[in-house]
Amino acid sequence: MAIADPAAVTMNLPRRDARDKLLGRTRFTVDRKLPRMLHAAILRSEAASARIVKIDVTRAKQMPGVRAIALAEDAPGMHGIGIADHPLFASDVIRFYGEQIAAVAADTYEQAQAALRAIEVELEPLPAVLTMAEALAPGARLIHPGWKNYEVLFEGGARGGNVAWEATVIRGDIDAAFARDDVVVVESCFRVGRQNHVSLEPRAVIATYEDGRYHIETSTQVPWTVRNQTAKLLGVPASQVHVTVPPVGGAFGQKFDCTLEPYAAILARKAGLPVRLVYSRQEEMLTCLCRENAEIKMRSAVTREGDIVGREAVVLMDCGAYGGEQIFLTTMTAHTLMGNYKLGSVKAATRAVYTNTAPNGAFRACNGVYNTFALERHTDEICEAIGMDPLEFRRRNVLGDGDLGATGQVFEGDVLGPMLDRMAAMREKSPPKKDLADDRLYGRATVVGTWFVFVGPSAATINLNADGSATLITAGVEIGQGTMVQALPQIVAHELGIHPDDVIVRNADTDAAGFDLGVGGGRTTVSVGAASKAAAAVVRQKILETASELLQTRPEGLVLRNGRVELAGVEGSGMTIAKVVQRAHQVTGPVVGSGSFTNPGVAAMPGCAAGHFIDAIDIPVFNVHDCEVAVDPETGHVEILSYKVVQDVGRALNPRAIHGQIQGGVTQGIGYALHEEHTIGEDGCIRQNSLETYRVPLALDTLAIEIDLYEGAPSIGPLGVKGAGEVPVMNPPAAIACAVANATACRIQQTPLTPPRVLGYLLGREPAVELPHIADNWWDNVLMKRPS
Amino acid sequence: MPTSLMINGERRTSNRDPMTPLIDVLRDEFLLTGAKSVCREGVCGACTVHLDGRLAVSCLVPIGTVEGKDVRTVESLAMAGELSPLQQVMEQHDVVQCGMCFPGILMTLTSFFQAQPNAGRDEIKAALVGNICRCTGYERLVDAAVTLTKRS
Numbered sequence: 054m055a056i057a058d059p060a061a062v063t064m065n066l067p068r069r070d071a072r073d074k075l076l077g078r079t080r081f082t083v084d085r086k087l088p089r090m091l092h093a094a095i096l097r098s099e100a101a102s103a104r105i106v107k108i109d110v111t112r113a114k115q116m117p118g119v120r121a122i123a124l125a126e127d128a129p130g131m132h133g134i135g136i137a138d139h140p141l142f143a144s145d146v147i148r149f150y151g152e153q154i155a156a157v158a159a160d161t162y163e164q165a166q167a168a169l170r171a172i173e174v175e176l177e178p179l180p181a182v183l184t185m186a187e188a189l190a191p192g193a194r195l196i197h198p199g200w201k202n203y204e205v206l207f208e209g210g211a212r213g214g215n216v217a218w219e220a221t222v223i224r225g226d227i228d229a230a231f232a233r234d235d236v237v238v239v240e241s242c243f244r245v246g247r248q249n250h251v252s253l254e255p256r257a258v259i260a261t262y263e264d265g266r267y268h269i270e271t272s273t274q275v276p277w278t279v280r281n282q283t284a285k286l287l288g289v290p291a292s293q294v295h296v297t298v299p300p301v302g303g304a305f306g307q308k309f310d311c312t313l314e315p316y317a318a319i320l321a322r323k324a325g326l327p328v329r330l331v332y333s334r335q336e337e338m339l340t341c342l343c344r345e346n347a348e349i350k351m352r353s354a355v356t357r358e359g360d361i362v363g364r365e366a367v368v369l370m371d372c373g374a375y376g377g378e379q380i381f382l383t384t385m386t387a388h389t390l391m392g393n394y395k396l397g398s399v400k401a402a403t404r405a406v407y408t409n410t411a412p413n414g415a416f417r418a419c420n421g422v423y424n425t426f427a428l429e430r431h432t433d434e435i436c437e438a439i440g441m442d443p444l445e446f447r448r449r450n451v452l453g454d455g456d457l458g459a460t461g462q463v464f465e466g467d468v469l470g471p472m473l474d475r476m477a478a479m480r481e482k483s484p485p486k487k488d489l490a491d492d493r494l495y496g497r498a499t500v501v502g503t504w505f506v507f508v509g510p511s512a513a514t515i516n517l518n519a520d521g522s523a524t525l526i527t528a529g530v531e532i533g534q535g536t537m538v539q540a541l542p543q544i545v546a547h548e549l550g551i552h553p554d555d556v557i558v559r560n561a562d563t564d565a566a567g568f569d570l571g572v573g574g575g576r577t578t579v580s581v582g583a584a585s586k587a588a589a590a591v592v593r594q595k596i597l598e599t600a601s602e603l604l605q606t607r608p609e610g611l612v613l614r615n616g617r618v619e620l621a622g623v624e625g626s627g628m629t630i631a632k633v634v635q636r637a638h639q640v641t642g643p644v645v646g647s648g649s650f651t652n653p654g655v656a657a658m659p660g661c662a663a664g665h666f667i668d669a670i671d672i673p674v675f676n677v678h679d680c681e682v683a684v685d686p687e688t689g690h691v692e693i694l695s696y697k698v699v700q701d702v703g704r705a706l707n708p709r710a711i712h713g714q715i716q717g718g719v720t721q722g723i724g725y726a727l728h729e730e731h732t733i734g735e736d737g738c739i740r741q742n743s744l745e746t747y748r749v750p751l752a753l754d755t756l757a758i759e760i761d762l763y764e765g766a767p768s769i770g771p772l773g774v775k776g777a778g779e780v781p782v783m784n785p786p787a788a789i790a791c792a793v794a795n796a797t798a799c800r801i802q803q804t805p806l807t808p809p810r811v812l813g814y815l816l817g818r819e820p821a822v823e824l825p826h827i828a829d830n831w832w833d834n835v836l837m838k839r840p841s
Numbered sequence: 842m843p844t845s846l847m848i849n850g851e852r853r854t855s856n857r858d859p860m861t862p863l864i865d866v867l868r869d870e871f872l873l874t875g876a877k878s879v880c881r882e883g884v885c886g887a888c889t890v891h892l893d894g895r896l897a898v899s900c901l902v903p904i905g906t907v908e909g910k911d912v913r914t915v916e917s918l919a920m921a922g923e924l925s926p927l928q929q930v931m932e933q934h935d936v937v938q939c940g941m942c943f944p945g946i947l948m949t950l951t952s953f954f955q956a957q958p959n960a961g962r963d964e965i966k967a968a969l970v971g972n973i974c975r976c977t978g979y980e981r982l983v984d985a986a987v988t989l990t991k992r993s
Binding site for chain 1 (some may be wrong): 868872873874875876877878879880881882884885886903914915916918919924928931932934935936937938939940941942944957966967969970972973974975976977978979980981983984
């Protein structure tokens with residue numbers, strides 16, 4: 054059988070959803086209504102830590118318009134990632150400011166809010182543990198005294214006290230490396246704050262209860278997670294929960310978990326009516342599932358020639374009151390902070406730490422963003438210590454073909470090295486913008502980064518219709534990234550020899566599509582794409598077999614192109630695919646095919662990693678970023694003069710759309726590097742509760758990113774693709790911080806680099822980040838026992 | 842007290858409380874869901890409409906204050922069934938991502954180009970400071986808008 058010709062892909066497919074989005078006709082979850090739909094609101098704690106003495110809803114039940122009230126007793130289950138530590142409602146204790154206590158459904162939102170105010174709650178305040186330093190202090194109050202009794206959903210992580218999860222990686226004889234007499238030891242500390250996704254569509258859901266099942270229509274990235282978690286929390290069989298997903302108005306990882314759906318589901322069942330629950334912007338700001346605040350101490354033993362013979366680190370990630378995504382993300386230190394470079398030996402511990410603060414979550418490239426900031430600043434500090442040019446050091450040390458990663462996986466292909474060459478070529482082509490700095494301090498930096506494609510299970514089914522079109526059924530979701538409207542139809546069309554416009558892509562529906570891990574981690578094009586390709590291959594085979602009989606030609610002599618089955622090399626011969634399908638209806642039945650995909654399972658070195666959800670990364674994705682900055686010595690304001698990206702994309706099916714992802718992702722990274730930050734007040738409440746106080750990049754904050762897409766790196770993705778949407782956000786804090794450090798000769802240890810902070814650095818008034826709660830002896834920081 | 846006003850060229854009467862934000866009347870009463878209710882405090886621009894030909898963030902406009910006024914929403918831009926030139930360039934340049942901010946951005950730029958049809962890139966960017974977009978990083982949609990001024 055002729056192999057599909059990669060050159061035959063329709064490139065830069067226009068988005069089929071763009072027109073209605075421009076016309077204002079797209080119906081996001083927040084735009085939907087059902088007859089007799091009720092409106093829900095949630096009563097939240099206004100204390101960070103307390104014992105609940107009494108909750109009395111007697112008066113609230115009598116309030117006008119109230120149809121249902123939900124409390125802890127309505128949701129017996131617990132959920133979480135790795136550990137089921139999270140109830141839907143607080144019942145005996147409050148663990149964070151904003152924690153859910155009750156939910157009300159009423160005829161109007163105003164009535165629901167009035168009823169909330171009528172709920173009588175009596176709290177007995179308890180001391181709050183608001184920082185990781187407090188949480189890890191000897192004798193600290195336990196946020197989860199019953200942690201030992203929680204259901205363990207994934208084995209292997211060390212746990213104890215306020216440490217929700219600990220992942221460690223040890224490779225090689227690191228003590229010997231640090232004891233060598235020919236090495237320089239460089240130690241660095243870093244601290245970063247929280248970043249809010251600010252999806253313009255808040256989390257939103259409409260739930261109904263019909264024919265004994267819950268139907269949840271929701272703004273999510275993970276319909277199957279919503280299905281399974283809702284069932285677990287409510288204590289009902291998962292088969293009773295049906296999830297569908299309209300177009301999603303921004304997500305960025307915020308919607309990678311089940312959050313508000315179970316409240317609406319409970320209320321819908323109790324009231325017997327549809328229930329709409331939409332978080333207010335204030336709720337979104339205060340309980341967002343942010344990119345977590347973190348603290349990093351790392352140390353490297355490096356020879357004068359620039360070989361990194363040993364590297365050790367401790368990373369503390371604030372998971373907030375419940376473990377959530379941070380438990381999984383402890384895994385990613387090994388692949389990011391300990392990534393990029395060849396390391397002789399490795400010792401890293403990452404701890405998700407409970408605090409009495411709002412839970413954190415997943416955010417585009419997650420801890421990869423700040424781990425890369427830390428690693429690249431640390432790298433520059435090493436270069437300074439050994440007197441080596443930072444670019445030369447990076448060229449010398451970046452991972453190449455056959456090199457070992459932190460967990461002992463063997464990397465395939467030289468990618469970062471050639472990407473550095475491509476960046477050098479880009480730099481040569483455009484003259485430095487130093488003249489634009491005028492009297493300000495000028496700095497520049499080139500940094501590298503490693504992220505991954507989060508593979509894992511996806512399923513797809515294709516019905517090939519008698520009109521020659523194909524209907525693709527997956528649980529993929531369109532969150533703006535374009536995969537559902539561009540890459541998936543392209544991949545299926547390519548396999549079937551039809552035009553992408555003839556591929557109908559069904560919106561996610563757990564009653565129609567098989568299991569899927571969700572949209573995130575750059576996985577949709579790869580995993581859902583691979584499942585779709587596999588489904589298309591089954592369909593293709595069926596068409597060829599039927600056509601073979603009709604055309605009296607062996608399948609090997611046939612090709613699918615332009616909607617036809619043709620004799621190879623004879624354009625216009627044969628017959629339309631539609632005709633073949635019509636024939637199949639008579640002889641074998643309608644043409645349908647299914648496909649599935651999971652992870653290929655790249656191996657790590659046995660015994661290296663403990664408590665990791667992923668020991669090796671199946672598909673690495675690399676970045677090289679370069680930026681020039683001007684720092685105003687009077688105000689501390691940082692202006693970015695130029696920004697360049699070389700991104701490893703595997704193969705670009707939609708270069709225009711990838712450019713859009715890079716422009717948007719780098720802009721989010723610039724926001725995080727320069728001005729986006731949540732801080733927490735003494736009452737445990739996040740201080741920035743609106744878009745007036747939380748500063749996202751505006752049109753005048755951005756600049757056009759210069760982009761070079763690096764194609765050809767090894768990838769098991771369909772047609773050689775890699776996820777392109779997640780990684781652009783990863784390197785800007787590293788690039789900007791390194792450039793600002795070069796401009797100011799200051800030791801930059803924190804983001805964001807707001808004008809007051811940068812001015813503090815320039816005036817020598819910014820206190821050094823020292824992290825005394827991370828012990829100098831690595832073994833004193835970990836729960837795991839030192840091997841004797 | 843009912844409020845009577847013109848919405849996208851049609852006379853409509855709202856029975857909501859006069860303090861109800863215009864955005865809620867548009868979306869909940871008249872089901873014009875193009876304008877988005879995102880921050881509800883006038884910062885993000887997603888609810889931007891034209892009020893008697895001027896830009897207004899409809900979350901900060903009480904319905905009781907617009908008696909007899911003319912309101913235009915994103916749904917009015919392609920009234921004749923054809924995309925407006927601005928909508929066309931946004932579609933052609935593949936700049937839309939999640940799409941939540943575009944109704945506001947289109948209303949802002951439509952109004953801006955009426956006043957300054959030959960504006961340059963920097964002026965277009967400055968005109969957009971009241972519209973938050975979290976997906977695109979703005980530059981590519983500004984590039985698209987620039988082609989419009991060149992064309993005219």
